Amino acid sequence: MALTLSAVVLFGILAVVLLRGRHVSFGTALVLFLFGFFVAGTGAYKPIYNLCQAIAEALTHLTT
Template identity: 90%
Template sequence: MALTLSATVLFGILAVVLLRGRHVSFGNALVLFLFGFFVAGTGAYKPIHSLCQAVADALTHLTA
């Protein structure tokens, strides 16, 4: 069974969990940074989205 989530939903959930837990570190800041870019849809959206898609594709090919 495969479960699909959009990056916006995934980073949104992670952002809420991190904010409620009051955890602050480099990884948490990166999650919030990526969430902002996916939601905003700025001009930087396309390269960041392409990078995340490439990483996701690479991860799926590792398990296959």
């Protein structure tokens, strides 16, 4: 059975776990969220997206 998760869902779950475990403060999480939000609107979006796609594809080939 294949399970697919959106990167947004994955990072959202990770953020909730870190916040609940008191590993990061709410202020730190907000700053990182805003940083990611504003980076998405720049030219850096496409290379970062391509890198994530390549890593995901490589991981897929490791499990088969």
